[in-house]
Every structure is written in C-alpha cells, then in structure tokens.
Amino acid sequence: MNFSWMAWTLPTVAFFGTIFLLFVGMSIWEYVSPGGNPRFGILRFETTRGDRLFVSLLGSAFIHLAWLGLVGPNLWWALAISVVYAIGVFRFV
16 A cells, blocks of 8 residues: 555644544543443433533534634634533533
C-alpha cells in the first residue's frame, strides 16, 4: 500500500492521538464504573452515559459546522465551545 497521500503533520498526529486518548479514557472509565447508571436530567427522560456522549458529539459537530459557516476555518474557539458544551451535557442531561 502506498500512503504517500497522507501527510503525518503535527495536527494530524494530534487529532488521532486525541481520539486514541479519549478511547482509552472512556474504556478505563467504563471498566471502573460499568454501565453508567441511567438518570433523569433537564430533558426529563432517562439517559445513559452513551446517550450523553452521543448528544455531546452530535452537538459538537453542529458547533463546528456553524463556526465554519459563520467565522471561518480557525476552529480552536469552536473546540473550546464544544468542550464546554460536552461538560454541560454530561453534567446536566
């Protein structure tokens, strides 16, 4: 296989490294506290840890798309907003 089209630049390595670290962190969290007890949040229906992760990832995708459309390609502030949003989802939903 020829992977000459894929440039392993620092942002690319940081992106895949972050995904790997998130995967390891979530795996350890699941091992220590299996299941993630369902709870009722501000949405008033039962959500599990996986539901909250899905909602936070989906919301982060929309935040990034809106940022690209309204501001431009500098996504660092969109990342910061997405992290705050994900913390809020895990805390209150």
